[in-house]
Amino acid sequence: MRFLHTSDWHLGRIFHGVHLTEDQAVVLDQFVNLVGDSKPDAVVIAGDVFDRAVPPPEAVQLLDETLSRILLDYQIPVIMIAGNHDSPERLGFGNRLLSRQGLHVVGPLASMNDPVVINDAAGPVYFLPMPYAESAVVRSLLDENAADCERAMQAQINHVLRQVPADARTVAIAHSFISGGESSESERFLSVGGVETVTAGVFSRFNYTALGHLHKPQTVGKPNIRYSGSLLKYSFSESDHEKGLYLVDINQQGEVSTERIKLAPRRDVRCVEGMLEDFLKRPKLGESVEDYLQITLQDDGPVLDPMGRLRAIYPNVLEIQRTQLNATGELRGPVADHRRLTDHDLFASFFEQVTGVKLNSEQEAGFAAALEEVYRDRREVAG
C-alpha cells in the first residue's frame, strides 16, 4: 500500500498582503505530476485545505482543478479531512456523491461514519479520517465526557475503531496539535483558554498517523506519527523548513517506510540581515531577487525610504526589521507615565525612538501645526 501524505495547503492564503494562489498553483501542479509519476494507491490530505472558512473563488477553482486532475486523469482516490481553518459544511458539499468518484471528503464530524477501505495484494488497509472538531462538538455527538482536546481525540479514535477489525492495517488521518510538536507562527490556536495538545500515545494503535496542523514536517512521539508540513512557507518563522510531503509504503506485515519529497516553490521565503548599502549593491550572482524577503537592517540611525529603495532590486521585500530597535527587545519608552506627557513630548519621544535622532526645530514646528489642525477640527465638530 503506497500513499502520499500532505496537509495544510491553506489555499487562498494572503502572506503580508500577497495573494499566494499563483504560488500554490505552481506547487500543486508539481504535486499532481508527482501523483501521476509515483502512482500511489491513495492521496491523503490532513486538513486546512483552505486558509479560511470562506475562501476566495480562485482558491475554490484551484482545489477543484487539482482534485479533478488526480481523480479523472489518474483515477487515484483522495481522502481529505477538514482542518481548523476549513468550514466543515462547505468543504463537505457533495461528499456522498463525490465519494462514489473516489473523492472522500470528511467535513463535519457528524458525517464521519465509515472508514475508507483500500485493498492491495495483502488485503485491506483502513484509512480513518477524523476531521478537526471542537471538543464541544465531540461532546454533543460522540462522548459527553470529552472535556478537552485529548479526550475529544480519544473519543473520535474509539468511534472509528469500532468499525475496524482488530488485526487490520490502519492509517489515522487527523488534524491536531500533538504535545512535543514544534509550531511556527502561521498556525492558529486550536483551543482558547484550554490545553490544545494531544499526547502522541493516543495514536499508538495505528500503523501510520497522517497529521495536519503544524507547518513544520516532523515526527512526534514515534517514527510513524508524522506531520507532512504545509505546502508552502506561510510565515517568516518557517524560512528554514523544507516543504514537501511524504510518500508512505505499508507492507504486508504492516511495516511502514517513508520517503520525503520536496516541492519547489515559485518563490522562496527568506530572512536576510545586513547593512542597507550592502543590499543596494546586490543582487549577488545566482540570487533569486523574486523571493519573499524579510530584511533586517543593521544600520544605526535614520534610514530614508528603505522599502522603496530595496524593492527596486528585490520587488518582493515584505518586511523590514531594524536590529537597532530589536536590540532592547521592546520600545524604549519614557520612564514617565505616557498619560502624563503633553502631546508634544509624547511625539518627540516616539520620533526619537523610531528614527534614532532628536526632533529638530523645523520638525517641531511641523508637528505643532498638524496638531493645531486636529484641535481645530474637533472644535468645529463640537461647535
Add this chain to the structure above:
Amino acid sequence: MRFLHTSDWHLGRIFHGVHLTEDQAVVLDQFVNLVGDSKPDAVVIAGDVFDRAVPPPEAVQLLDETLSRILLDYQIPVIMIAGNHDSPERLGFGNRLLSRQGLHVVGPLASMNDPVVINDAAGPVYFLPMPYAESAVVRSLLDENAADCERAMQAQINHVLRQVPADARTVAIAHSFISGGESSESERFLSVGGVETVTAGVFSRFNYTALGHLHKPQTVGKPNIRYSGSLLKYSFSESDHEKGLYLVDINQQGEVSTERIKLAPRRDVRCVEGMLEDFLKRPKLGESVEDYLQITLQDDGPVLDPMGRLRAIYPNVLEIQRTQLNATGELRGPVADHRRLTDHDLFASFFEQVTGVKLNSEQEAGFAAALEEVYRDRREVAG
C-alpha cells in the same frame, strides 16, 4: 421525455430578519418526494440556487442533502445553472466529478461546453444549460460584440447550438429577464445602467425554455417559454403568487405539455388590512396565526406598541404599515427648508407626522433633556 422545471430556491434567504432555511427544507422535502413519485427523466434548476455568493453553511447542507437524495435515492439526473445570486465558482465546485454521478452543475460560463443529452424511446433530448453571465464575461469568452444582455444571450445560444443537430429536441435553461415578464420586489437587477431585458424571440428555436430569475410563475412570449417561479414567496409583493414548479413532457414530435404543481409552504406570506382592535379580537376560525404577515392598520392617530400587541396573537408579523401615512404617498414635510429649522422644531414636525398628534409638554421636556445630553457629550469629546 419528462422533467421537472424549478428555479430560484434562494437557499439561505433572510426575509425581514427571519432565516428561511427551515421553511425551505419543508418545501424541498415535498419536492424530493414529488421527484420520487413522478419519476421524471431529469430535474432542471434554472439558477439562483443560493440567495447570495457566500451562503450560510446550513444552506449548503440543505442543498447537499436535497441533491444527494434525488441522485442517490432515485438516480435521477439534475441539471443546474448559476443565477445572478450565485457565485459561479463556488456553485461549480467539483462539477466534472459530480457530472459523472448525474449532477450537472454549470457555474462559470467558461465551463459551459457540452449539452447534457438524455435519451427516451424517441431518441435524445438536448438540455442546454446557459448560466447567468454578465455581458462583459460573454464578450471576453464568446463574442466581443455582445454589447448588451440581449446580444450576450444570443451569443450563448449560438455557442451551445453548435453542438446540437438541427432537428434535435432541445430544452434551453437560462437565467434572465425576458421583456414583458412581470417582476416582483425580491429580484435583483441584472444590469446596472443598461437594458437588462432579453426578447423572448431568441428562444424560439427550443422546444421548451426553462427560465429562472422572475419569481412569479409565468409564460413569456410563447407558451413554452416559462418561468417556474421561486420556491417560496420572498417578498410581500408575491403574496398572491402560487409557488410551485412545472412538470414538463416532450413527446416524440417535440410537442410540449406542462402541468403546474403547487408546493405547500410551512408558513404562508400574507398582506392583511384592518383596525388594530379587530386584529386583537382574532384569530378567526381556521386562520393560520403562524404565517408571515404584513399588517396594514387603518387606525387614525397614535397607536401604542402595535408590533408587541399583534405579535402576542400573530408571532410572525414582520411589517406594520399605516394607511394614514400611506394616504399622501409621501411624508408630509414642513414647507420650510429643514436645514433652517431648529432641532426642536424639526423633531416636533417629525413626531407629528409619525404619530398623528402634536408633541405635548411632557414629551417636549423629554426631548429637550435628551438633546442636551447629546450636546454635552459632544462638548466633552471636543474638550
